[in-house]
Amino acid sequence: MTDKDRLAAEHALRLLEGEELITARGLMASDPAFAAAVADWEEKLAPLYDGASGTVPPPAVWARIEAELARPARSAASANVVALQRRVRRWQIASVLSAAAAVALAFFAFPGTKPAPAEPTAPLMANIPIADTPLRLAVTYLPERSEMLVSASGLTADGVHDHELWLVTPDDGAKSLGVVVPGEQRRVAVDAALTRHINDGAQMVLTREPLGGAPKGQDAGPVVAQGTFVQI
Incomplete structure (x- = not known):
C-alpha cells in the first residue's frame, strides 16, 4: 500500500x-484518483458500519489496549505503534461523543420549543461537487479556532466571474463566507455570530458572482454547487 493509499483509507x-487532514482535503479537491480511492474505501467499509452496534466499550477494554501499546516495540514498526496510540485516544473521544449523542436523543423537547443544535466540539467537513466535474470544493470547520479551511486547489479562474461561498442559516437566510480563491487553500476566520449556525447537517451553497463577489444590496448570483457539513 502506497502512502497515498494509506492516506485515502485513513481519510475514509x-x-x-x-x-x-488538510493534505487529504486538498487531494480530494484536486486529485480525482485520490477522491475515487476514498470513495472506494468508504464503500468497502460501509458494511462494517451497518453491522456495528451503539455499545460503548467499557473503560477496562481501553486500559488493556493502552497497556499492550505501552510495551516495548518488538519490530521496526515502533513509529506505527506511536501513531496507533494517538488514534486510540481519538477513538476514545469519538466513543464518548457517540454515547453523549445517544443519551441526548432519549430526551424529548417540551411542546412549543425548538432545541438549539449543539455546538460542535470536533471538526466538520463538507465536500462540494463542482457541476458535473470530478472536482470538489473541500471545506473543513475547526470549532476550537472558529476557522474554516477552504481548499479550491483544483479550480481555475476564468477572469470573468468569482465564486462566493454561503452558509445557509435557518433564521437569516444565507450568510457570505467570502469569495473562493481558485487554485489555493485558505484559512478563513468565521464571525462569532455565524459559529452557532455551523453544525452537523448545516448547508452551504456556492454561487457565481461578478469579480469581487456579490454586490452589496443585490441578490446573490445563481447557485452552482451545494454541500452539507458532516461531523468528522
Whole structure:
C-alpha cells in the first residue's frame, strides 16, 4: 500500500487530523484518483458500519489496549505503534461523543420549543461537487479556532466571474463566507455570530458572482454547487 493509499483509507475512516487532514482535503479537491480511492474505501467499509452496534466499550477494554501499546516495540514498526496510540485516544473521544449523542436523543423537547443544535466540539467537513466535474470544493470547520479551511486547489479562474461561498442559516437566510480563491487553500476566520449556525447537517451553497463577489444590496448570483457539513 502506497502512502497515498494509506492516506485515502485513513481519510475514509475519519482518522486524520492536523496537517494530514488538510493534505487529504486538498487531494480530494484536486486529485480525482485520490477522491475515487476514498470513495472506494468508504464503500468497502460501509458494511462494517451497518453491522456495528451503539455499545460503548467499557473503560477496562481501553486500559488493556493502552497497556499492550505501552510495551516495548518488538519490530521496526515502533513509529506505527506511536501513531496507533494517538488514534486510540481519538477513538476514545469519538466513543464518548457517540454515547453523549445517544443519551441526548432519549430526551424529548417540551411542546412549543425548538432545541438549539449543539455546538460542535470536533471538526466538520463538507465536500462540494463542482457541476458535473470530478472536482470538489473541500471545506473543513475547526470549532476550537472558529476557522474554516477552504481548499479550491483544483479550480481555475476564468477572469470573468468569482465564486462566493454561503452558509445557509435557518433564521437569516444565507450568510457570505467570502469569495473562493481558485487554485489555493485558505484559512478563513468565521464571525462569532455565524459559529452557532455551523453544525452537523448545516448547508452551504456556492454561487457565481461578478469579480469581487456579490454586490452589496443585490441578490446573490445563481447557485452552482451545494454541500452539507458532516461531523468528522
